[in-house]
Amino acid sequence: MASWGHDKETNKMSKNSLIPRLLWVRKDSTMKDLHFEIFKHMRFVFSEWADWSHPDTSRTPTKDNDLTKLPPFPYRRNPEDPQMKKEEFDALSDEEAFSICCKAIIESGSSAGEQSSYTFDLSRGAYQLEFKNTAGMYSQCKLCGSDRCKSCLVPFGDNSTVKDQLTKLSLTANDTLFEQMSF
Numbered sequence: 001m002a003s004w005g006h007d008k009e010t011n012k013m014s015k016n017s018l019i020p021r022l023l024w025v026r027k028d029s030t031m032k033d034l035h036f037e038i039f040k041h042m043r044f045v046f047s048e049w050a051d052w053s054h055p056d057t058s059r060t061p062t063k064d065n066d067l068t069k070l071p072p073f074p075y076r077r078n079p080e081d082p083q084m085k086k087e088e089f090d091a092l093s094d095e096e097a098f099s100i101c102c103k104a105i106i107e108s109g110s111s112a113g114e115q116s117s118y119t120f121d122l123s124r125g126a127y128q129l130e131f132k133n134t135a136g137m138y139s140q141c142k143l144c145g146s147d148r149c150k151s152c153l154v155p156f157g158d159n160s161t162v163k164d165q166l167t168k169l170s171l172t173a174n175d176t177l178f179e180q181m182s183f
């Protein structure tokens, strides 16, 4: 998970560092379950986003904590609804919040397809899961077959499991984070 901050020159949000967060998942989970579990794990981030970016927010920026430049929280039940408040978002069940924040991913039945890892469209989904090649060099991707793929979107759906993806990636161990090739 990255730590975000403001670039002083451009005043844009930028990633300051990358801190690996480990999350244990079941191999027999479907890819849909995997997305849902990860969404539940980081749902509080979206709640904070809804709160800070709301026009009536009561949050006051401090020197170390200023999220006032976040874009408006785009996810809502109906397109014509006003921006959701933190209280409304927190009152949603996990299933409801997931279906609202990841509507386009669910409707397309895939997190891949028309969206690549370099064209992240916030309106399509609240987050993007990728299988990342951390070796820093190109090699043929075992998922998409491209020899210039540095990251591949994690599929979404009921048809395959975490184990299926690990098999495709020829991963037999789950401690590869600091290996030369890791995902």
Ligand SMILES: [Zn+2]
Binding pocket: 141, 142, 143, 144, 145, 146, 149, 150, 151, 152
């Ligand atoms: Zn790929």
